[in-house]
Amino acid sequence: MQNFSITSPSNLPAAAAAGQNSDTAFIAGGTDMMQLLKNNVITPSKLIDLEKLSLSEIKSENGVLRLGAMATMADVAAHPVVRQNWPAISRALLLSASPQVRNMGTMGGNLLQRTRCLYFRDTGFACNKRAPGSGCPAIPGDSRDLAILGTSPHCIATHPSDLPVALMALDAELELLTPEGTTRRMSLSKFYRLPGTTPHIESNLEAGQIITAVILADQAIGRLSTYLKVRDRTSFAFALVSAAVALDIEDGLIKNARVALGGVGTMPWRVHQVELALCGQKPSDRVFELATLRIGEGAQTTEMNAFKVKLAQRTVVRALQAISA
Amino acid sequence: MGGAKYAAEFELPDMAHAVLVQSTIAAGKILGFDLIAAKAMPGVLVIITPDNAEKLHNLKPAQQKVTYPLLQNADIKFNGQHVAVVVADTFERATAAAAAVRVHYRATKAVTTMDQAFSESVTPKNFSNGRAKPDSQIGETSPILPSGTLRVEQIYTTPIEHHNPMEPHATIAHWSGEQLTVWTATQGISGAQKALSSLFGLKPQNVTVICPYVGGGFGSKGNTWPPAVLAAMATRQVNRPVKLVVTREQMFTSNGYRPRTVQRIKLAANPDGRLLSVRHDVKTQTSMPEVGEFAEPSALITRMLYSAPSIGTSHRLVQVNHGLPTYMRGPGESSGAFAIESAMDEMAAALKIDPIDFRLRNYAERDPTADLPFASKALRECYAQGAAAFGWEKRNPAPRSMRDGHMLVGMGMATSSYPTNRMPASASVHLTADGSALVRSGTQDIGTGTYTTLAQVAADELGLPLGKVRTQLGDSRLPPAPVSGGSMTSASVVPAVQAAAQGVKAQLFALAISHGGFQWQSVSPDVLTLIDSAVDGPAGRIGIGQLFTLAKIKQLNATAGAQPAPDANDYSKHAFGAQFVEVRVDPDLGIVRVSRWVGAFDCGRVLNAKTARSQLIGGIIYGMGMALFEETRIDRNTGRITNANISDYLVAVNADVPEIETIIVDSIDPISNPLGTKGIGELPMVGAAPAIANAVYHATGTRIRDLPIRIEQLLA
Ligand SMILES: Cc1cc2nc3c(=O)[nH]c(=O)nc-3n(C[C@H](O)[C@H](O)[C@H](O)COP(=O)(O)OP(=O)(O)OC[C@H]3O[C@@H](n4cnc5c(N)ncnc54)[C@H](O)[C@@H]3O)c2cc1C
Numbered sequence A: 001m002q003n004f005s006i007t008s009p010s011n012l013p014a015a016a017a018a019g020q021n022s023d024t025a026f027i028a029g030g031t032d033m034m035q036l037l038k039n040n041v042i043t044p045s046k047l048i049d050l051e052k053l054s055l056s057e058i059k060s061e062n063g064v065l066r067l068g069a070m071a072t073m074a075d076v077a078a079h080p081v082v083r084q085n086w087p088a089i090s091r092a093l094l095l096s097a098s099p100q101v102r103n104m105g106t107m108g109g110n111l112l113q114r115t116r117c118l119y120f121r122d123t124g125f126a127c128n129k130r131a132p133g134s135g136c137p138a139i140p141g142d143s144r145d146l147a148i149l150g151t152s153p154h155c156i157a158t159h160p161s162d163l164p165v166a167l168m169a170l171d172a173e174l175e176l177l178t179p180e181g182t183t184r185r186m187s188l189s190k191f192y193r194l195p196g197t198t199p200h201i202e203s204n205l206e207a208g209q210i211i212t213a214v215i216l217a218d219q220a221i222g223r224l225s226t227y228l229k230v231r232d233r234t235s236f237a238f239a240l241v242s243a244a245v246a247l248d249i250e251d252g253l254i255k256n257a258r259v260a261l262g263g264v265g266t267m268p269w270r271v272h273q274v275e276l277a278l279c280g281q282k283p284s285d286r287v288f289e290l291a292t293l294r295i296g297e298g299a300q301t302t303e304m305n306a307f308k309v310k311l312a313q314r315t316v317v318r319a320l321q322a323i324s325a
Numbered sequence B: 001m002g003g004a005k006y007a008a009e010f011e012l013p014d015m016a017h018a019v020l021v022q023s024t025i026a027a028g029k030i031l032g033f034d035l036i037a038a039k040a041m042p043g044v045l046v047i048i049t050p051d052n053a054e055k056l057h058n059l060k061p062a063q064q065k066v067t068y069p070l071l072q073n074a075d076i077k078f079n080g081q082h083v084a085v086v087v088a089d090t091f092e093r094a095t096a097a098a099a100a101v102r103v104h105y106r107a108t109k110a111v112t113t114m115d116q117a118f119s120e121s122v123t124p125k126n127f128s129n130g131r132a133k134p135d136s137q138i139g140e141t142s143p144i145l146p147s148g149t150l151r152v153e154q155i156y157t158t159p160i161e162h163h164n165p166m167e168p169h170a171t172i173a174h175w176s177g178e179q180l181t182v183w184t185a186t187q188g189i190s191g192a193q194k195a196l197s198s199l200f201g202l203k204p205q206n207v208t209v210i211c212p213y214v215g216g217g218f219g220s221k222g223n224t225w226p227p228a229v230l231a232a233m234a235t236r237q238v239n240r241p242v243k244l245v246v247t248r249e250q251m252f253t254s255n256g257y258r259p260r261t262v263q264r265i266k267l268a269a270n271p272d273g274r275l276l277s278v279r280h281d282v283k284t285q286t287s288m289p290e291v292g293e294f295a296e297p298s299a300l301i302t303r304m305l306y307s308a309p310s311i312g313t314s315h316r317l318v319q320v321n322h323g324l325p326t327y328m329r330g331p332g333e334s335s336g337a338f339a340i341e342s343a344m345d346e347m348a349a350a351l352k353i354d355p356i357d358f359r360l361r362n363y364a365e366r367d368p369t370a371d372l373p374f375a376s377k378a379l380r381e382c383y384a385q386g387a388a389a390f391g392w393e394k395r396n397p398a399p400r401s402m403r404d405g406h407m408l409v410g411m412g413m414a415t416s417s418y419p420t421n422r423m424p425a426s427a428s429v430h431l432t433a434d435g436s437a438l439v440r441s442g443t444q445d446i447g448t449g450t451y452t453t454l455a456q457v458a459a460d461e462l463g464l465p466l467g468k469v470r471t472q473l474g475d476s477r478l479p480p481a482p483v484s485g486g487s488m489t490s491a492s493v494v495p496a497v498q499a500a501a502q503g504v505k506a507q508l509f510a511l512a513i514s515h516g517g518f519q520w521q522s523v524s525p526d527v528l529t530l531i532d533s534a535v536d537g538p539a540g541r542i543g544i545g546q547l548f549t550l551a552k553i554k555q556l557n558a559t560a561g562a563q564p565a566p567d568a569n570d571y572s573k574h575a576f577g578a579q580f581v582e583v584r585v586d587p588d589l590g591i592v593r594v595s596r597w598v599g600a601f602d603c604g605r606v607l608n609a610k611t612a613r614s615q616l617i618g619g620i621i622y623g624m625g626m627a628l629f630e631e632t633r634i635d636r637n638t639g640r641i642t643n644a645n646i647s648d649y650l651v652a653v654n655a656d657v658p659e660i661e662t663i664i665v666d667s668i669d670p671i672s673n674p675l676g677t678k679g680i681g682e683l684p685m686v687g688a689a690p691a692i693a694n695a696v697y698h699a700t701g702t703r704i705r706d707l708p709i710r711i712e713q714l715l716a
Helices: A012-019 A033-038 A073-078 A080-085 A087-094 A099-104 A107-111 A163-169 A272-278 A285-291 A307-324 B091-100 B189-199 B226-238 B300-304 B333-351 B355-361 B379-390 B450-462 B489-515 B544-551 B566-570 B609-628 B688-700
Strands: A005-007 A024-027 A046-049 A058-061 A064-068 A173-177 A183-187 A210-216 A225-230 A241-250 A253-262 B016-022 B028-034 B044-048 B082-088 B102-107 B136-138 B150-158 B170-176 B179-184 B207-210 B242-245 B261-269 B275-286 B310-319 B402-404 B407-419 B425-432 B437-440 B469-472 B529-531 B534-537 B540-543 B555-562 B574-585 B592-602 B660-664
Touching (some): A087 A241, B082 B226, B179 B189, B300 B310, B333 B355, B333 B407, B355 B379, B379 B592, B425 B450, B534 B544
Parallel strands (some): A005 A046, B437 B469
Antiparallel strands (some): A173 A210, A225 A241, B407 B574, B425 B437
16 A cells, blocks of 8 residues: 545535545445555545545435435445335345445445455556556456456446446446536446446546436336346355346236346346236246347356356346246 | 454554465466566565566475465466565555455466366375375276176265355564564464474574464464464564465465365175275365375275275376365265265165165274274264164155155165374463463464363363463463364363363462361371362361462462374274254255254264354254365466355355254263263364255255255256
8 A cells, every 4th residue: 555645524515526536436335445555456546535525415305316426335235215116226235245244335435445356456467457568467367256248349348336247237327526616417228338448447437527316217128127136156256247127017918127236247247038028918937038039149268158148137136036926 | 342453453563464376377388577566565575476586595394385386486387376575664555455466377287276287186295194095996997796686876066165264364573683472363373483483494483473362263374374484474574574365366266275086986795785885086186286285085985984895096196287185074084075975975875775774784893994992982872863863764864755835755864983183282270379270382273272172181180160261372471382283172182181280289289288287287188188279188188379478479380281192093083973964855946945954973982062053053053064065176278266255166055054953972082081971063164064965855856966965966
């Protein structure tokens, strides 16, 4: 870890203005940031603590749910409205990390958690994401945990977080504050970027922009939703494959379906082709199996992670069975 | 904060902090360092590299010779090798400066995996410290087998595993004049004293090693690893006490590991289920010879586990650019049992004989390879009691035949065995007038409860309440005792404590007879007892305090040694056990979870039921980790470990562990040591992994021969 200073501004404009400088980073719960600092993965000289900005409110009004960016993973997971109307979100959070981490980790921090790619986190390796242009030893190396969708020859790092997989399926929007003091909305589906030739740029958040809230407006699709996570041990592990699914069933037919995958993409991954194949069908094991056949379309696999295609298919089928039973 | 103080928690005035710098290539030479930036950083006192490191003396023969990397030359033999030590006034400053050290290398081609040099294996030079030969054979090497013989021939592999004790390796070193004092996390203070004194050219008495508590070792703290030596070296350079704590990441290349094994098993049996021949050929990873040698003795267990007319084993090493492997809980037996006990299950399935029945048909009444009787063996009782408690009779023998809803249910079992070891040890006991005793021995408590059991034994012997007995351990100035490894601490040290307590007791009896008054003078010491802090006999009772007053003494002391009995070598000495496990396997997702466990053990006499159970369940959980989670992963292009942290090196968490039932079968070993104990630390780990693999086969019909068992292996 290198020396750094830390300030805790008490109003948003000051925080956003301070965050504009290069060499500066925001810190929320610190659960990821501290690890990155300790391992010298990033070396900002100044941290801006978002704690005093009063961004931790969870509010439900007229069917719209607003999760403050600083709301903790634990609080959101336990919130009665979240559990009832958006169970996939609560599940995704409860299956994340450990109670200690969930008590500290926040919405904003979880959306921006950096990849767990073992090569990215160890400065003893080259890594295009950490040191642009240095190469990607992960592709010919230990790639078991890494992505099969949205990859590029420069990076196959998986997006590690569970929450945004559920949020992606449920069409969440982000509320952002720019350093100029204006508030904007951005659909989560437009937030993340594919690695391409610039794997170090992971989102469309610009310097100094602060995530202030996550917004969920479409209740119809949230209620019948769940999140299923497959991992090597029962708890405290990242997903090998996970699935957030949601169904809107009317008169016994699927009117609307949402399927997103975690653990397989360089960003949380919506699989529209599966959703389309489900729509208009009567839920059944056969329908789920057929609909998920093309789940791995476009996948670039290595010998070590090729199993994720089949696992993703089975995970989605199981999740769909769970909510339609 | 708890009362136990670990090595890194001692505070010395003016202490400096050392941080290791490690290589990022696996083979080659250091061409030079760029230290300008690091040296200019605040608080930096010195940076030790091979250019300015103290030249060390040769290491006198030790349990395992560890002399690399001690910054004595510019060679690089593995990725993550120590190349420099940065010393600064605070830990944070030393850490920051260590990150600023730049090393220039000339890299040469490295052997990063066993596979790359698999055919170039070598015979171990110092196999099992000379206590056994790498190869063994009884009966014909390739017996002619009748037609109708069933055969199993398979290769089983176990990966590199790291001990990962909670407490990292840590040393505080301090020179004062010619005297070196180190507080260090070690399973062997005597070994550390020997190693440090010989490397620094000192007399052993000029080195004091202190280690009151160890936060887990599992074998990783059995040797005196380079960080302890480098801390002592650093202290001489800066002339102040130095603390060096190895980081979790550095733990993966600083203090050994269980090497990868590739084991070929060949079994032949007749249709009645009698083994005709057994072969177990082991190849295991070791480091480059300059770094040292370690051979995981995986086939030792096959030499004694079952009876067969032909039993052959061999061990070969494949030299790889990795650090030095070492002992890890159940070294040899844990990895070897996975191979032989999986193969036994495969043969039982091929024979269509129940796995327990098959093992009973080949029960070894004597150790077949050593050709000696067992000192004691109650393995039949382990099978019987374990099976009854587990409900083995409910098992439908057909694979994939049992279900619970959607889940496949599997039941598996395996045999466990581990040698009963013992080494010479000594201890002293001091009794004072207030009836309190102090037990002292230069052993160490590695988390197994040695403080408690030694106090219990002395309290029993002296008729004192347990609260009146204190134990002092972990200081090389105390009477010497062996390394805490090989499950032998109780077997070695308890007899010494018992003998010392008996020495004190004899002195008390003599005092009672000489000072107790007229009625006592004709009493024989044989009829006296010590109960409730008093000598009790036909002439009445005299309290310890009263006796001390009468004899005008303040203290009674006795020191005693104890060693293995001379006839101990006439027997094959082992503990045994039977592991029973139920798993649930998700047939679509390949997820395996352990749902029930029963382990029945023949581990001799139990000194303390709580500490014994704690060892048993701990070992079983360690075995679950071996079966399902643990694997040190290597980047094959650079030879660098990719998961050198405990977020990515997975061990079992509470949610993975079901209720564990442990049964200790009645058996006291009359031969191995006077207490009848057999050692309990490693036994419960042995057989745990194959029991799980066998249960997974029973659940799914898929045989997994490569650990750990992973989802992708079961995604049919
Ligand atoms: C051992 C371990 C296991 C874990 N397992 C899981 C798991 O299974 N699933 C999972 O999803 N996560 C897991 N996590 C990750 C954990 O969920 C994240 O670390 C946490 O969500 C990050 O939140 P934070 O508030 O602590 O973020 P911080 O560490 O404070 O920040 C993370 C990043 O977000 C940025 N940031 C934070 N808030 C804002 C904001 N409002 N606006 C703009 N930028 C912001 C920071 O600048 C930083 O770049 C695990 C973590 C650990 C340590």
